[in-house]
Amino acid sequence: MIDQYETERCDQEFVHTEALQQVRNHMPREEELLDMAELFKVFGDSTRIKILYALFESELCVCDIAALLGMSQSAISHQLRVIKQAKLVKNRRDGKTIFYSLADVHVKTIIGMAKEHLEE
Amino acid sequence: MIDQYETERCDQEFVHTEALQQVRNHMPREEELLDMAELFKVFGDSTRIKILYALFESELCVCDIAALLGMSQSAISHQLRVIKQAKLVKNRRDGKTIFYSLADVHVKTIIGMAKEHLEE
DNA sequence: TAAACATATGAACAGATATTCATATGAAAG
DNA sequence: CTTTCATATGAATATCTGTTCATATGTTTA
Numbered sequence: 001m002i003d004q005y006e007t008e009r010c011d012q013e014f015v016h017t018e019a020l021q022q023v024r025n026h027m028p029r030e031e032e033l034l035d036m037a038e039l040f041k042v043f044g045d046s047t048r049i050k051i052l053y054a055l056f057e058s059e060l061c062v063c064d065i066a067a068l069l070g071m072s073q074s075a076i077s078h079q080l081r082v083i084k085q086a087k088l089v090k091n092r093r094d095g096k097t098i099f100y101s102l103a104d105v106h107v108k109t110i111i112g113m114a115k116e117h118l119e120e
Numbered sequence: 121m122i123d124q125y126e127t128e129r130c131d132q133e134f135v136h137t138e139a140l141q142q143v144r145n146h147m148p149r150e151e152e153l154l155d156m157a158e159l160f161k162v163f164g165d166s167t168r169i170k171i172l173y174a175l176f177e178s179e180l181c182v183c184d185i186a187a188l189l190g191m192s193q194s195a196i197s198h199q200l201r202v203i204k205q206a207k208l209v210k211n212r213r214d215g216k217t218i219f220y221s222l223a224d225v226h227v228k229t230i231i232g233m234a235k236e237h238l239e240e
Numbered sequence: 241t242a243a244a245c246a247t248a249t250g251a252a253c254a255g256a257t258a259t260t261c262a263t264a265t266g267a268a269a270g
Numbered sequence: 271c272t273t274t275c276a277t278a279t280g281a282a283t284a285t286c287t288g289t290t291c292a293t294a295t296g297t298t299t300a
Contacts, residue, residue: 019178020188026177027170028235036234037169043160045288046153053153057146058139062247068140075289077248082288087237096246096297106237110230114156115148117207117226165258182277195259197278202258216267216276241300248295256287265278270271 042086043110047071048079052107055089059101162206163230167191168199172227175209179221 027033042048050069054060060068066076080100083089090103102108147153162168170189174180180188186196200220203209210223222228 016180016184019180020184023174023177023180023188027173032235032238033169033173034166035238036231037164037166039234039238040160040163040169041165041287044157044164045161046157047288049153049157049160050147053147054143057143060136060139060143064136064140068143072290073247074249074291077246078288081248087240093297096244098247104237104240106233110233110237111156113226113230113233114159115152117224117230118152118155118159120207120224161257167258192260193277194261194279197276198258201278213267216274218277243298243300245298246296249293251291253290254288257285258283259285260283261281263279263281265276267275267277269274 039086042082042088043114045079047075048083049111051076051079051083052088052102052111055100055102056108059092059099061097061099065100159206162202162208163234165199167195168203169231171196171199171203172208172222172231175220175222176228179219181217181219185220 028036043052047069051065054065054068062073062076062080065080066073069076080089080091084091084100088102088104088107089100091098091100093099163172167189171185174185174188182196182200183193185200186193189196200209200211204211204220208222208224208227209220211218211220213219
């Protein structure tokens with residue numbers, strides 16, 4: 001693949017060639033990087049963060065979450081869909097009600113790390 | 121504060137009142153939740169993920185990164201600004217060149233957790 | 241079966257965001 | 271001090287995203 005910016009590269013490129021080669025060797029493949037960004041996008045919205053935080057404590061139904069956050073049922077349902085597609089939550093049906101709960105052990109850790117970063 | 125959706129809440133609310141109270145007690149304050157979402161937004165773009173990954177291996181100047189990712193100097197500079205505002209990288213000047221490097225120990229851990237989640 | 245209820249979904253719109261383009265800044269070299 | 275080089279920045283734009291509104295789906299109860 002031809003690099004559009006190959007030519008406009010700074011003159012001192014040869015100075016950091018070695019470092020760049022090291023970086024290239026350790027860079028994950030494109031698809032994996034896109035998947036990571038997609039995953040972080042899910043965490044990158046305060047409504048979704050609130051939903052995940054809520055589910056730390058207990059499984060909840062859609063209307064519970066809507067009431068908790070003071071938002072519409074529809075808005076919450078749309079967001080739960082996003083979170084579920086990222087495999088961060090799972091759900092179960094109980095009659096008319098659908099309960100959501102965390103699906104992954106990493107959610108708490110990821111959010112915990114972010115919290116630590118912010119507390120510095 | 122009056123909850124616009126208080127009334128449209130599902131009838132069975134009283135069933136999960138206890139769970140909701142538990143959740144409310146553990147929910148961080150609004151500002152903290154917004155800050156967490158802001159932080160994750162920074163990770164939620166593949167260009168920025170690539171930049172952070174690159175800096176795992178070595179400090180790099182702006183044009184190194186632009187060449188590595190095949191993007192314009194301006195685009196990279198704009199993104200470095202975002203990452204720096206989130207205090208994830210720091211920089212130092214050496215003559216005309218400015219070198220960027222990771223500023224935080226949590227970056228690797230956060231990205232590592234995401235990677236683990238995706239590998240399941 | 242009809243009505244009520246909990247949730248899901250599609251379309252639309254307003255607001256956010258990433259890149260480009262042009263240009264500014266700041267340092268070094270001539 | 272003028273030019274060159276590395277980087278930063280502001281404005282413009284095309285794309286993406288979160289919520290709303292209206293309505294559909296699927297379950298229970300009368």
